[in-house]
Amino acid sequence: MHALVLMLLAADPTVAELLAKYDSIMGPAQFEAEATMTATREDGTARTYGMKFLKKDQDKFRLWFSEPAAVKGQEMLRNGDNLWIYIPNLKRATRVANRDNFQGGDFNNADVLRVNYQADYDGKLIDSDAPDAWCIELKAKSKETSYDSIKLWMRKSDFQPLKGQYFGTSGQMIRSATFTDHKEFEKGFTRPGRIVMQNELVKTRKSEMRTSRMTLKVDVPAQRFTQADLGK
Amino acid sequence: MSRLPALAVRNVGRNRRRSLITGVAIVIAVVMVMLLRGFVDGAASIMVADVVEGRSGALQVHKKGYVDSIESVPTRLNMPYTPALVAQMKAVPNVKGVTGRITFNGLVSNGVTQTMFVGRALDLEHEEEACPRAKSVVRPGGQPLTAADTSSALIGFELAESFGTQLGQTVSVQSSSPAGRSNAIDLKVKGFAVSSFPFENKRVLAVPLATAQALIDLDGKVTEYAVGVHDLTRLEETRTALQAALGPDYEVHTWKELNTFVRDVINRQNAVFSAISAVLFIIALTVIANTMLMSVFERVREIGTLLAVGVRRAQVLQLFILEAAVIGLIGGVAGAVLGRVALAVISTIGIPIEMPGTSGKALLQPTVSVRFVLAAVVVATLGALLASALPARRASRLNPVDALRNA
Incomplete structure (x- = not known):
């Protein structure tokens, strides 16, 4: 027991290490995944969206929606700072912004299609209110990030994210997230299977992202991340 | 020639009933056009004031x-x-x-x-x-x-x-x-x-x-x-x-470009106003032409006498046109004065109205510009002149012998 405590103390990670860990868990360099998002609106109705993800390199994302029927065939693409949504009926891709809501839920597009806290935020370890978790305070490096600051709790034992709080420039909490159902999707790769994003301004609104499958071993052709590939 | 205007004025006074009918037609037309214009402009200015002074400003500057x-x-x-x-x-x-x-x-x-x-x-x-x-x-x-x-x-x-x-x-x-x-x-x-x-x-x-x-x-x-x-x-x-x-980094727009709704409403009102004015104008012209023609028939012997004593056909033509112009001028001025008085009275009382798309209750104060009043008088005179052209031509073409024999 004593030895374990010593070992943990010795292994006190730096903020940079924690952020690198977060990025590698929430947004590995490349992966393929399937997920569903259930968005609960203020009138109590809920809608579930099915989707498939593909990611490569730092900022290349593809996303295909499979349900409900209304959004089936819609696709999204991120390449660097550019984000498009492809609407099959229009046969056209429209640019969307990071700050726009992801399918009208409580995640924004950047939450889902950009995970790069190392690049976007400066971190600082702060006193944690949970004994088994590190708490980091992230402050935006630029004005382009979707949040001004983030408070993040990561489990000490395996660096899995547990909780997040997201703040606007005014310091008001806009969203909060809980990360649960941590699961080893692939040997050596564990991440939360369920993220609940609570809208802190409209308490009746929340969105839940469940990952059903995720694999890092994919071979992704580069052309998947071009506009020409949308709708194919 | 120089005696013709005086003669025309005297003739207008002599044929009192005919002159009255023609004159009243002109007065009514002028007063109605002025009132209409007053209401249309009054309503428009309420809308414009609402937008310009209450919302958009007269001009707006934005980034290009x-x-x-x-x-x-x-x-x-x-x-x-x-x-x-x-x-x-x-x-x-x-x-x-x-x-x-x-x-x-x-x-x-x-x-x-x-x-x-x-x-x-x-x-x-x-x-x-x-x-x-x-x-x-x-x-x-x-x-x-x-x-x-x-x-x-x-x-x-x-x-x-x-x-x-x-x-x-x-x-x-x-x-x-x-x-x-x-x-x-x-x-x-x-x-x-x-x-x-x-x-x-x-x-x-x-x-x-x-x-x-x-x-x-x-x-x-x-x-x-x-x-x-x-x-x-x-x-x-x-x-x-x-x-x-x-x-060039900035762009300047007028309230009309930024409030196309208000601009369109005003344009539509103006179009309706123009149509109604045109109808009134045509009716007035017809009345004038008709009374002038009647007056020519009534005054056949007089015309015959004029021609018989050596008055030129062109002078007869001018005489009738001048008479119409005199009636048009008098009717136009009378209409303008009457219209201005009516507008002034209505304006001081004010008509509470509810305009679509602007501030709920406003006081409509119909007014017309001096320029519009002058234009109305000119149009009335010219209109009367125009309407009298055909009857006057007819009068000047009479055969003096037949005209004198006319009972």
């Missing part, structure tokens, strides 16, 4: 390209709000006042439900310089915004109803910076705004300028300048001068 994508509320197209730039605009002749504003989008929530709004951020200390009637009308119980109180908002009363909020309640207002940073602040609902523009009631949330600048990270910036002018008739030249003073 703003108005083209105005639907998307492009806050990234912002401009510095500095005393230097304001002074530069005020230095342009005819510019009365300048105020800065921000229009932005966002979500307002009461913690349970949220709804979209269009935000208007106003520089309350300078708003009246550009828009003297811009003061929001607040429902009883509420308070107007003040520049000092940056944590309050006015909500359009229908917007407030749609998501259920109470006076004095705190609401969360969410928006994002041009760069995409989400932000939220708590604001107290200071009052429910009532506007004549349905859109303002349903969608608009108004805040002091500083509040919006903090919320969407636009410190020291605005997205819109509203410019008031002294003389609205010199709008185009002021716009050109202002554009020249500001350079």
Whole structure:
């Protein structure tokens, strides 16, 4: 027991290490995944969206929606700072912004299609209110990030994210997230299977992202991340 | 020749009944056209004043390209709000006042439900310089915004109803910076705004300028300048001068371009007015032509006598045309005087009306310009002249022998 405590103390990670860990868990360099998002609106109705993800390199994302029927065939693409949504009926891709809501839920597009806290935020370890978790305070490096600051709790034992709080420039909490159902999707790769994003301004609104499958071993052709590939 | 005008005037007096019928037709037409014009212009000026003095200002300045994508509320197209730039605009002749504003989008929530709004951020200390009637009308119980109180908002009363909020309640207002940073602040609902523009009631949330600048990270910036002018008739030249003073990075638009709805309503009213005036004009002409023709038939012997004593056919023609012109002039002037008196009476009483798309109850004060009155007199005279051409020609073509024999 004593030895374990010593070992943990010795292994006190730096903020940079924690952020690198977060990025590698929430947004590995490349992966393929399937997920569903259930968005609960203020009138109590809920809608579930099915989707498939593909990611490569730092900022290349593809996303295909499979349900409900209304959004089936819609696709999204991120390449660097550019984000498009492809609407099959229009046969056209429209640019969307990071700050726009992801399918009208409580995640924004950047939450889902950009995970790069190392690049976007400066971190600082702060006193944690949970004994088994590190708490980091992230402050935006630029004005382009979707949040001004983030408070993040990561489990000490395996660096899995547990909780997040997201703040606007005014310091008001806009969203909060809980990360649960941590699961080893692939040997050596564990991440939360369920993220609940609570809208802190409209308490009746929340969105839940469940990952059903995720694999890092994919071979992704580069052309998947071009506009020409949308709708194919 | 020189005796003809005097003779024409005497003839008008002699054929009293015919002259009266023709004259009354002209008087009625002139009075009606003037009243109509008065009402149309009065209504238009209410609308224009409402828009120009109460909402948009006479001119607006935006960053180049703003108005083209105005639907998307492009806050990234912002401009510095500095005393230097304001002074530069005020230095342009005819510019009365300048105020800065921000229009932005966002979500307002009461913690349970949220709804979209269009935000208007106003520089309350300078708003009246550009828009003297811009003061929001607040429902009883509420308070107007003040520049000092940056944590309050006015909500359009229908917007407030749609998501259920109470006076004095705190609401969360969410928006994002041009760069995409989400932000939220708590604001107290200071009052429910009532506007004549349905859109303002349903969608608009108004805040002091500083509040919006903090919320969407636009410190020291605005997205819109509203410019008031002294003389609205010199709008185009002021716009050109202002554009020249500001350079190609900015665009200047007039209230007409920005409020196409009001412009269209006014244009439509003018079209209707023109149609009705044309009909009145034609009716008056027909009456004049008819009475003149009757008068020619009645005065066949007189014409015969004139011709028999050596009056030229051309002089007879001129005589009848002159008589018509005299009646037209007298009728026109009488109509103008009567019309002015009627308008003055109606104007001092005022007609309370409810205009579509403008401030609920307004006092319609019909007026017409002196130029329009003069034009009406001229048109009446020329019209009478024109209508008499055919009967006069007929009179001048009479055979004196047959005419004299006519019983």
